[in-house]
Amino acid sequence: MPYVNIQITREGATRAQKAELIKGVTDLLNTVLQKDPASTFVIIEEVALEDWGWGGLPALEYRAKLRADQG
Template structure:
């Protein structure tokens, strides 16, 4: 019974994209580990870019800097 936790930033991911993530993760478990899709759980957590850091910076600040260049 796989449990897959996907964490992404909360930057406008559509419902269709989330469905594709769930489908893709489940298909991977079926293909690689021969798991039953009926008992494969996928949870998507959306994290604020203020709460996601890369290196020394918040993703919010990194996005601001990138848009200024």
């Protein structure tokens, strides 16, 4: 019974995009590991952008730093 948790920032992923992620992950587990789609669970969690960070910075600050470093 596979359980996959996908976390993304809350930036407007559509219902259709989420459905595509769920189908794609389910199909991949079926193809690679022969896991039954009926027993595969995929959860998508949307995290507020201000609650997401990397490189020691909140996401928006990190992105601004990347843009500044690139040009």
